[in-house]
Amino acid sequence: MTTVSATEHTRRDFLYIATGAVGAVGAAAVLVPLVTQMNPDASTIAAGAPIEVDLAPITEGQVIKVFWRGKPIFVGHRTKKEIDEARKADLSKLKDPQADQKRVKEGKDQWLVLVGICTHLGCIPLAHAGKYDGFFCPCHGSQYDSSGRIVEGPAPYNLPLPPYEFLSDTKIRIG
Numbered sequence: 292m293t294t295v296s297a298t299e300h301t302r303r304d305f306l307y308i309a310t311g312a313v314g315a316v317g318a319a320a321v322l323v324p325l326v327t328q329m330n331p332d333a334s335t336i337a338a339g340a341p342i343e344v345d346l347a348p349i350t351e352g353q354v355i356k357v358f359w360r361g362k363p364i365f366v367g368h369r370t371k372k373e374i375d376e377a378r379k380a381d382l383s384k385l386k387d388p389q390a391d392q393k394r395v396k397e398g399k400d401q402w403l404v405l406v407g408i409c410t411h412l413g414c415i416p417l418a419h420a421g422k423y424d425g426f427f428c429p430c431h432g433s434q435y436d437s438s439g440r441i442v443e444g445p446a447p448y449n450l451p452l453p454p455y456e457f458l459s460d461t462k463i464r465i466g
């Protein structure tokens with residue numbers, strides 16, 4: 292009759308444990324570089340982070356340009372005339388009909404926040420230019436109104452709205 296001694300048990304168990312440990316270390320060593328590659332680096336985090344914009348220095352009628360996620364963002368302080376023009380527009384004549392009220396935050400009609408990239412082929416339109424007191428893209432002549440809606444030219448859509456919220460009456464956070 293063959294018996295297994297306590298010493299053999301111990302040696303065999305140790306071998307199993309040791310092999311298992313190597314396997315676990317090997318798996319961990321493979322996982323670490325993958326996880327490291329999947330984490331965004333500091334500059335990517337910074338580029339995608341929300342930005343805060345102080346509205347106080349932007350005078351009525353002025354449009355400033357800031358950058359968020361590498362994109363130009365127009366922040367405009369509209370005059371009463373610009374708001375009235377935007378509200379009077381005949382939506383049935385617009386290519387991408389959208390009420391001006393849907394393009395601003397409630398009670399903050401004077402503040403227009405847009406992604407400043409022409410929806411035709413991506414040029415940066417000029418503010419306070421063109422025929423509609425809004426934005427004009429010099430690349431192929433797209434004309435946007437004072438709500439950033441496309442009125443004339445080859446651009447198919449209105450200037451997009453970035454995600455943003457008011458933190459106070461004079462501060463917004465974009466992103």
Ligand code: FES
Nearest residue numbers: 409411412428431
């Ligand atoms: S890119 Fe603006 S009109 Fe063509």
